[in-house]
Amino acid sequence: MMFRCVPFAMIVWLCSAHAAPAWSGVTPPSVPDVEVIDQDGLAHRFYGDLVKGNTVVINFIYTTCQSSCPAATGLLSGVYHRLRAAERSVTLLSVTIDPVHDRAARLKAYAAQFGAGKGWYFLTGASADVARLLAALQVSVSNKADHPAIVVIGNDATGTWTRLYGEVSVPMVMDSLEAAAGWPAPISSSVSQ
């Protein structure tokens, strides 16, 4: 049975590989369901409350970071505003890699500088919980300054995930979101650079 099905599967696989070069299949991360605290001091279960069934964009920051984090948060701010303008429901999660010093109040002040509002969570928590989360997403480092600049995009409902490295720009994130969330019409073209 398998023998006969396989040629068909082969063709389908090959065709799909050619047609959709969006990304090569990315294993969904095993997202732990740890308790995290947002900038308003409210507790959430990371997977159960924030990720499950949603399309999410995740990045990693810490408030005393001088150079890369303002840029990374600025990037997400751009994404946030475009999503709001297009009324797409995507959850943005900025996780601190310095949970000891970045408590809720500090995250709130930091988030306010970027006009973050509903749907964009700045997350901290107990050191051990946050460490587990970072390890599961493969961003733990011993020295804060060495943290990689990556953006994780995923649609938990369909199980499609991707990770963006290097020089990430707002259009790149929007493209990946489109592909992940499977929105009918591209929205990136309607907004100018």
Next chain:
Amino acid sequence: MRRALRYLLVAATGSIPTVLFVASPLVGAAGETAPSLPVQRFEQNGLAIELTVLPQEGSSETGTGLTAGQQATVKVALMDAKSGSPVIGIRPKGWMTGRASERVADEHTCVEKIRRLAGGRLGARAEVDLNRYVIVTMNHDQTVSVIDPQVEFGATKLESLITLPGNGEDWVLSPDQNALYVTIPDEDAIAVIDTRTRKLIQTIAMEKGSRPGRILWQPESRRLWVGLDGTGQVAGLDGAEHRWIKSITVGAGLHTLAAGPDGRFMYVTNSQSDTVSVVDTQSMVSVASVPVGKTPVAMTYSSAARRLYVGGVNGTDIVAIDPSTHRLAARIPVASGVVGLATEPQGRFVFAINQVESSLSVIDTATNAVTATTKVVKDPDQVTFTQRYAYVRGIESEKFTLIDLREARNGKLAPLDVQAGRQAPSAAPQELGVAPMIVPTPEGNAVMIANAPDATLHYYQEGMMAPSGTFSNYRRMPRGILVLDRSLREVAPGVYQAIVTLPHSGRFDVPLLLDQPRIAHCFQVAVQESPLATGSDPSPRAVRIQARFGSDLVSAHVPALLSFELLDAATQEPIAGLQDVQVLIFEPPGTWQQRRWAQEERAGRYVITQVFPHAGEYRLLVQSPSRRLRFSDTPPVLLTVGPPMSSALNSQAQAVKP
């Protein structure tokens, strides 16, 4: 077809290779040819790794152009899978191992292989390690040797030997480490060696009688400077074209060189004129001559104080020169006899070596005061730094002094003397030179020390009481030692490169490992036979060692007969008739080791006799050059030796299985 299916199933689960990789087995007949495309790509979780292995120029051009015995460049590029934008901050580790069998490695085997390679020191070693360095020594017999340290086994390998036109005095590597410049005062010349081909490519002739001495690379440029001790000049050389540009008159005497920050000025001490000359590197003119103390020979630049410190053998103080005005800014009274000055890595404290007093003083450049002084090994002449320690060498001592930098910065000196060799450098006085004899290794916490009269090299790891490895310099007395970093180094954002020598022909796995995110993948490369290889060389098919003494009781102090079989890994047939089987037995970490020639007992079975000095855990390695089997090609065989037995039972001790 079945094989193709297996590929598909493998491909569909876990990490996904690209279409290219999957396509080739379907297209090709047996599906076993390694991809012959120059760039191979692997993607996982949004990150892409591209591997290219290219021959060095001058190699053969047929097929992939990779030929056994030649140099090749391994290039690893990390980028975002979608956009191709480079990813920085993730340093890959890589190896090349000859493929043991014809089976295509699946992901599981690759992960296993990488685990062993990246793991413990006594795990399997790869034939080519892309994370290593080699040691280069300048020797008494007018040669330069390139040695692969293989520190785990205490067994070095002489990779290359280059003959110089005369005895070398001082030397320097170009910043990209591709060229090595050696001054040869007796021949009034500077030799240029290409470190990739390991050949002498140029000899720059200087004026007769000029006696080129110390040499220094000008920071942020492609220029070098050489002190001409015979003619009171300093010469500027072009490091890209390997040629002399101009000689500038400075003062008389021996010249020590130092560079100012950003390379705008070079500083030269004139030991006879008692001055320091300041050379403007852009106009290549001497712009100032600063009188300093008597017989200046030592100089160092402190980045915290932004001052140049100069000390003299007969001077009574160390002076600080302000590079912006080229005038003296401070004087620090010290005892006569300063022969060396060096600034510790953080840039604030200057270490002064006094040969007359056999002492070391630490100067805080913030207050220009000596904060501490201590005795060190007798007649010190050089100091070297790692991140945590200062190493002081003494001419009259076979030891070196170790000083903790953190304590030294707090004004506390607690020197520790460590032995490195049996004879003091003064036992070979004609080999005493200015080139550094202690050099930090890239691990960051170890140094390699060269001992001239012993003709040995010593590997010392910080925290130990003694060097952990002693290596022969092949009976050549070293006059200088440096490290050539052969690991994957970043040459462009996200692009890492290393130059390797392809050890033999055949198919190789190229395992690559990234730490964060964790990606482990094995690429494959094919290497052709060298056209120079003789026809009778067998292709290196893997060998398996079957020990035949595993269940025997081996005791110390008693000769033990240890036999083993050499089998072809693919066919399991014994390999008979080898005349050059050698066994290396050592006790980790390698301080005790012995080599023995093995006798062939029966077809494929070889035996050695060995007396063990004491009970413990030992390791055995086998090599046979004619069979292309090296010590590092197979995992070591473990042997436990028990305590010495009483003599009554001696005769029954050795049970050798028939």
Next chain:
Amino acid sequence: MAHRCLRVSRTCITLGLFLMVVCLARPSAAAWIDPLTPEERQGRNVYHYGEAGSTDHVGVNLQGVEGALPPTLFRCAGCHGPRGEGTQEGGLRVPPLTPSVLRHAREGPSVGRSRLGYTDAALANAITQGLDPSGHALHPSMPRYHLTSDQVAKVIAYLNRIGEESDIDPGVSADAVTIGAALPLTGPLAQIGQDVAATLRGAVRRLNQQGGIYGRYIELIVEDSRGEPGQTALAVSRLVEIHQVFALVGSFEPAGEGRTRERLAQSHVPWIFPLTPSPQLSDPPNSSIFYALPGFDLQFRSLVDFFVSRTIPLTGTSHPRLALVHRNGPSNAEALRGALEQVRRHGLNLAVNYEYSVGRLAVLALVAQLEQQGVDAVLFMGDGEDLVSVAQELDRRGMSPIVLSAIGMVGAQARAVPSGLHSRIFLAAPIDLPTEREVASLRALSEQASLSSVGFARLAQGAVSLLAEALKQAGRSLSRQAVVHALEGCREQDTGAGFSVTFGEHHRLGRVASKVVGLMPDPPYVSPVSGWMVPEGEP
């Protein structure tokens, strides 16, 4: 006779005026000469702080996102480094901006791609449009700045000087660094002010005797704060804006004076150990003010923790009844806040909450209430005199509740409480009391026979010593940011004044813990009964 007095007095007035002018003129030494032109200086402020003057606003556009981006967070120095040397952090590599790098053409591939050298016009284009001289877009993390052409020209003018000897902060010259302190040389606190001034001068003199730091002598300017808030604010302003000091040490703080603090924050002047019992910390804290000792809020929190840890031996019950007795006023407000927070945290029973105004403490009524409520312990926030009155009444009635307060509030007068209550009084101390040797050495340093405020003198000495350490770490290439960075790196750093401090990237309070001491009949009159207690709830 009156006539003569008048004439004399006129002379006196003239003389007095003359002397005053001379005296006022003397502290202001040779004014600091800026090696940068005003244009370059303003460009430097934009580069380092993202501020284009108090009225101008710098707009930032990152990746097409307009507005809602704070320019101070995207200041050039944050990514390109305080000396334009470039940085690498978090997977982002930012190139250097020194003239030798910018003005020359660059060949790839080692840094990514080739480009021509930057001209002034090309630089302006890069800053405002995000393009390099060859027309390629810069890295998406480089924002585009909305600056007027005037402002852009200033930034470019500064970029020609970045990293050079002239690229320095105010108060720094080739051979001197100027520091300042606002102290009450006249007025009700004159004795304290004079002592602190003498201590500062002694500490600075000692540094200079060693040759200064990296060839620079320390110059100290003291402005008279007259012991009142308005004048203190003026004195601080004069130091910062007229004398242009590099940093402030010791120095009284203008309490609650909002605008001066704002201007101070804008000037980014490092301030080491303001002399105040109430550190004004915010979250995130003002980046360049470093406080030494915990304020009353933290002290009372430690005190409550201490009480909770010894409840049974002290009161004999595991559910003690507490009383809060506080004199209203700004200094006690934070003590009250801290105490209430900790009481709440431990779930303690607050039976009495008694507030009184200055001079209106009704001792009898208070003590009667304490007795009626069966209070086991009293948290007392008032001065020493009030404490003694209450203690005397308690003693008369044969009551002996535990009394908890702070040394900084009640002072030496606490010794006057009746001896029967000595063992019931516990005081929080933010710092170890000085030893005889320490006091003697302070006297020697300040060349004073006696010091009216050893506490403040110690802080002053510690401030100079810490500044010296920070200057040494910063190197010859001195900037305020380098000093702040060095101070942030202090971990248990000994100040040489009998205490050590720890700071951090957003941590501006050197010590958080307090010790609890009990009273003794003989000198030194207090003796520690606990170790250093960090209040529960502090990270």
